[in-house]
Amino acid sequence: MPYSGITQFVGREDDLERLHQQLQPGSPVAISAVSGMGGIGKTELALQYADQHLNLQTYPGGICWLRAREELGTQIVSFAQSCLDLSPPEDRELAAKVAYCWQHWQEGAVLVVLDDVQDYQDIQSFLPPPGPRFRVLLTTRLTLRSPVRNIEIKVLTETAVLELLRSLVKDGRIDQQINEAKQICKWLGYLPLALELVGRYLARKPDTSVATLWQRLQNKRLDAKALKDRETGMTASLGVTAAFELSWEGLSEAAQQLTGLLSLFALAEIPWELVEPCLPNWDAEELEELRDEKLVDWHLLQRTGKGLYQLHQLLREFFTAKRERMSVDGELKHAFCRVMTAVAKQLPYSPSKLQIKQFTPVIPHLKATVTTLHTRLTDADVIKQSTGIANFYEGQAAYKDAIHWSEHSLKIAKTRMGRNHPDTATSLNNLARLYYLQGRYAEAEPIYLESLLIREKQLGTDHLDVAASLNNLAEIYESRGRYAEAEPLYQKALKLRKAQLDEHHPDIAQSLNNLAHLYTMQERYADAEPLYQKALELRKTQLGERHPDTAQSLNNLAHLYTMQGRYLKAEPLYQKALEILAEELVENHPDVVSILNNMGRLYANQERYYEAKQSYQKALEILEEHFCNHPNQANILNNIGLLYASQGLFSEAEPLYQRALEILIQELGENHPYVAKALSNLGELYFCWGESQQNYYQTMNYRSQARNYYSQAHKTAKKSLGSTHPITKTINDTLRVIEEYLG
Template identity: 30%
Template sequence: MSVGLSVVEVAEFAEVFADVVAARVVLESAGLVRSRHPGWTTAVEFWSEAGRLLAAGVVVDGRARLMGVAAGLFPGNEVFAAGVAGGLGDGGRGLSVWGVPERLVRFVGREDLLEEVHAAAGAAARVSLVALDGLGGVGKTALALEYAHRHRAEFDVVWWVVAERAELVEARLAELAGPLGLPAESDADAVWAALRGVASWLVVFDNVEEVAAVARFRPSGGGRVLVTSRNRAVRGLGSAWIEVPTLERSASLELLESGPAGADHVGADRVAALLGDLPLAVDQAAGYLARTGISAQRYARLVEAQPGVMLGRGQVVDRPDTVASVWQVSVTWLRAENPAAVGLLELCAWCGPEPIPVDLFTGDHVDWPETAGDRGGLAALRVAAGDSVAWEEAVGALVGYSLARRDGDALVVHRLVAAVTREDAPDGRSDEALRVLAGLLCEVLPGDVWGNPGGWPAWRVLLPHALAVAESARGGEGQLFADGCWLADRTATYWQGHGQLPAAIGLFEQTLTDRERVLGAEHPDTLISRNNLAYAYRAVGRVEQAIGLFEQTLTDRERVLGAEHPDTLISRNDLAGAYETAGRVEQAIGLYEQTLTDRERVLGAEHPDTLISRNNLAGAYETAGRVEQAIGLYEQTLTDRERVLGAEHPDTLISRNNLAGAYETAGRVEQAIGLYEQTLTDRERVLGAEHPDTLISRNNLAGAYETAGRVEQAIGLYEQTMAVAQRVLDQEHPWLATFRANLKRAREATATCDSSAPS
């Protein structure tokens, strides 16, 4: 059987033979005629396709011949040597996963630091976690990136996690699930557990802001963890820590003098001194010199002429502000060369520091707001977004000036670059960029968060940017304020639906305060915020607060919108739910019956909101002991939802779960178990194994097993539910207490049975 190229080998060929001419010469030397060569888009894609051709047997002994040619050209290359020896370039291991950003084009010096890191974190080292800390921009990320690339052949799995936002660390780590062969819904803990079965692996947590976000991810076995952070507290995480210093002057000069511009020694030394040998600043300056062709002395004068805000405040210009001056100069020249690139930077500057998907600006789904302006970079960018060539040139110019870097199909803009861009934009331009970005996010992100699992991937990717824009936009006016509040409200709703109740409540409260301040207490949007906050209060167990807000909102909506407005009917339904939670069941039933009647008349008998009312009324009947009435309504609602919404819509799954509960209450336990099992299977497939609704299904099925006397099965499900809930729900979530009590009861029942058994 023919063999192709491993993941590691593809990466090695793509790096060593990154030029199309060299790549084709090597492939021809291995016996593959040029007419059979893959097309050239990127080096990685070229060599991946070449590997597939070799695996297909288009050349006899093609792999061996290719490895021989490569090893002859680069005799010291370990990957090629392993290939010649007959093994795969992954060292013969069965798994090879590489999830690391591209290698920096210009990396100089640091050999002593790389040796120190390797001595501490290498595969043969006794230390398993190494922390790199130091000044922002000092090159911690560059050092970790270079280390990962140099030593990738030593590990089966190498994965990079952007850890700047504590609340997103687990989501980024969970993205490793797919490459490891785990189910797509697997969380960070499942990934970490799976890594224990990997012979040798390296995970990099880059730019950690909150140490607690990564503290529990301790390596074991052949695992290694590398952490970079400006926070010195990371030193307490690992067995070793390294403080990353600024560059030696000789390394700074090498960066400045070795580029195409070939800066003169005296001018380069002056630039390095002005930049304090800060790697980020020096490398950016070198890129600027190479791109513009100006002298180092001229560049130094431009930097000196822009001390900016720091001199204005009477403070000494320190290294970070010198970096800001460098970025100001770069933007000035970029604006003249490619205005669209500046427009792109102005938009990215309002995003979060996480990777920004480029299709946010260019996808077919994007309808650019009319407010995109008729002048400057944003106008140019709007045109470029519709022209693939112009778009790539704009992105290339932005990356070429070191103002952003590529990360796959995303762009990353350093937080300091973003800050300088926002502060230094011409009058009105920065606010205009924020307006455009807010409009784009409102266009791209689905507004239906609860019942639309298909929209959750977009929310997961864009959540940090929606948060960042919402925080800024809520301080604006008009449509900008409205968009910011919408993003905040929808983000809070997403968090609530995924079990992050405290975070959701905090954002709901902020949004309500903002809307009351700007729009007034009775504006329809303010009433939406008040109702949503009340709903979150109810979910977290603050029922009396919820009832107060619901009653206030219902009164206001009846007066402002009318008694039969759809939003008013939502308030009446939600207030009934809060009454039911508080034990005021008869009041709840009265409101539910009134709301159902009104919705059938106003919206129609099969409108989704009407079906919600019928489902909720059935629940209140069940709570009141009117089980047969509840079962009749549940069965009718389930039938209607299957027909109107589909068998796997989240609301349909709610109906099936509730009907199972009513069957169990009525003593029809086997019917209940069948429905619970079906619902759990469907929720795991549609929502994911760890969605809060799936946890409810698993818990309910365990309860039915317990009722049926299948206590051991019940305990197993309760334990599984509890373990997952502790990972995915906030520790203050009220469901945790319920799950814990259920597990305790089942275990005690088993213990009681054991103690009463004859000896």
């Protein structure tokens, strides 16, 4: 048997046990194969098994180790002559001599190992005869079928490869720079051969840090010295690239081109439905055969699920290097970009839950296109792809990722088209929207303004994109409590849309909905209701009964009914809206939070306190997990505080009110209507708290605190809403009553 060069065998205990179960006496399996990609550790596993059972004397008839790449029949005869003292007749053919050796082998169970089998047919005629005596173990890069039983081995776990590195590098460097060590393991795809090579490299270079090695690997990739220099004494006979080269040489030109195409995809699962259109002139069945019989069966490509395939990290690096030297490199890149561009055009602006699931496998490959092949895309296509990725993440409320890709789109637009191009304005608008959805209104406003100015200058003041910008800017003004500034913008956007669009267009429904929402915030309920009703009707007709925008209209109308005390009409609308969003959107979507919060308010107004708290808490949990100090979080804290206060639980309500006030001042500024409302809530809390006291002086103390909060609320309301606004008047009336109590 060959010499095992490893110092510690790790991570293959389960594989050894599987091998033992297949080969033990009494097992119906006579031929087992350890299969896997080059460098995975097939030979080492077979060697460890053979060595272990040599010591255990499991095979009294002997263990015969044969190199399948060399002349197999000659090796068998030579082994029998030298180790078993057999003398096959000289006048027979080689196959007959081999048969003689098997027939006259010494007594007892025998293990025959054939290392590195390239073709089962090449070895089949030399295998021992069927029967209980002989157990055959093959190692191969192929996936063999009946009568062979395969044990396919995978890459090691991170824990196992770190243990392997520590066994080779004994001076503590691995744990001293554990993060860099983990990065190396991940980049090498947890491939045992690669990890052993870099471990030995570090061991013989005690002054080289793990971080330095990581940098060298990043710079030189597969050409790094650490991956090429095989040491004497290793079980493996080749470095990483040389090991892969053996498989490469066995591929046809067509199969090699296919690997070149696959290397353009990201290091992620590859939907096969993306591969086929990249090679439109290839026969689909022949393409499948290349995939299955060459790449998958040779462990150069892994099938990970129905219609999904993936390359190993280092094989992808290897195939990339090969592709870059192919004459068809440019053609493959062009085809790949063409398909990815077509896919990007299918990405919806606001993806549903089903669409998110559908497009999730595609996203990594779109990212690869816009980051590594963007020079091969048109200006419009590269922006379309970046924006599509951002929209995909926005649909999941994954705003950090969405902002990253929106910023990427903006950077490309500015660089390739200029700061004043309409596409730059669109990218600015998209970025501002993401800030708006996060409650970062102060950051969103100047970006929306910049987008609006570009659109007005480049497209004209009557363009529909200008209408969209006016609508978006109005949303910011409304959210910041600047209602007087928001209304004319909403009105102008609606006017532009009505003039240029069909009267049933969804954008008109959006304008009606937003204007109604503003009126609701101003307590102009009579003005709001017909607009909400019209928006709902349009959305049902144009978008469908189950569309998320239809759910938004149902929620808004139900909220209006709640504010008017029309609870019986509100509740079924909330329930229907929530049912739609549960089907269509992710559970942490802002629209889901809005419905839960509004339902909580409905239940609280009906004194259904348990249901109210449940609804509020669920909404709050979503916000706290996915957002940081969002103004809506303050709104929900206020509502929970109000819930406690209405039950006389003043001490539980106070910290919630205070926290809500802090968030609102921090995020919206001191002069916002929401701040006025939060201050008046605290004022009401202290007044009611005082009325519950038995001690006169305590009552007066609480009333004094209530006056202070109502006084601040009145000043804030006057600044943000004006002295004639109903909310301002209500706060002022309450303040006067408290002052009368105080004398």
